Amino acid sequence: MKIILSRKGFDSEFGGYPSPILPDDKMISLPIPDPKGNFCYKDLKIEFNKNYYELMRELGIKQDTLNSPCHLDPDIYHFVKERTKNWKPLFGQVGAAQGHLINQNIKENDLFLFFGTFQKTFFENNRIKFDPENEPKHVIFGYLQIGKIINSKGKVEEWMEYHPHYTKDWSKNNAIYVARDKLSWNQNLPGAGVFKYKENLVLTAKGQNLKSLWGIPILKGKKISYHTKNSWKAGLLKSVSKGQEFVIEDNKDVEEWARNLIEANLMS
DSSP states (O other), X not given: OOEEEXXXXXXXXXXXXXXXXXXXXXXXXXXXXXXXXXEEGGGOEETTTEEHHHHHHHTTOOOSSTTOEEOOOSBOOGGGSOOXXXXXXXXXXXXXXXXXXXXXXXXXXXXXXXXXXXXXXXXXXXXXXXXXXXXXXXXXXXXXXXXXXXXXXXXXXXXXGGXXXXXXXXXXXXXXXXXXXXXXXXXXXXXXXXXXXXXXXXXXXXXXXXXXXXXXXGGTTOOBTTOOGGGEETTEEEOOSSOSEEEEOXXXXXXXXXXHHHHHHHHX
16 A cells, blocks of 8 residues: 655645644645636535635635635545535546656555645634744645546546546546545545644644654655655655655555554544
8 A cells, every 4th residue: 555645735835825723623724726616715614604715714815706716626524515425535636746646556545645734723802813823834634545546447427527627538647536435454434534633643843944844754764756865854854845746655664654643533
């Protein structure tokens, strides 16, 4: 089982802000703006009866209008919209990024760990605000174990047609990854899900203001796409600023780290 660290959501380049860690530790990965998006921020719901647009306004995140469209991908938060009975979490990739996954021989049962730039928030005068005393950092917010890969050779079920990577004219460099119903190694847990914030999900090394400096010892010495031996300095990994998916070579220790991470954060 290969582990793929997949960068998603708002950051300084796409969206211009971090995604929020809410006061109850729920992490909301904000989908990036997309003029061709099928949904607007106002269409996406948060569990406490607030939509994404309202949350973004409270946080001071400026979007053009109430109808600003976005790229809902990965779609792993079950509560953001009404679901059909046969809905499963989905993730899509296209172009050079999908070509990279093909070249890395990503297949069924491989595991995406989604990370993004997040910052803690607090309540003030009944409004949520970013906490200026907590720097943005890279945090793992969810996962998806691949149950099926749909591309030019696959068949898209009707319920999947809402997804931004759905197209009637498929190419080999466009794909939708469908989650397994249950994890391959633990039938008690879903094949995709999201986490609440915990320290063990943070990639950024403690005490570092530079969010791209990671302190994950288990990754030391492992082959990670887009990175080399020179990416390591003083025991920290300087993650590259470009690239969406970082594929880690098949490794039992990394696999166990990923399994334990999911189980610890979904079972507690």
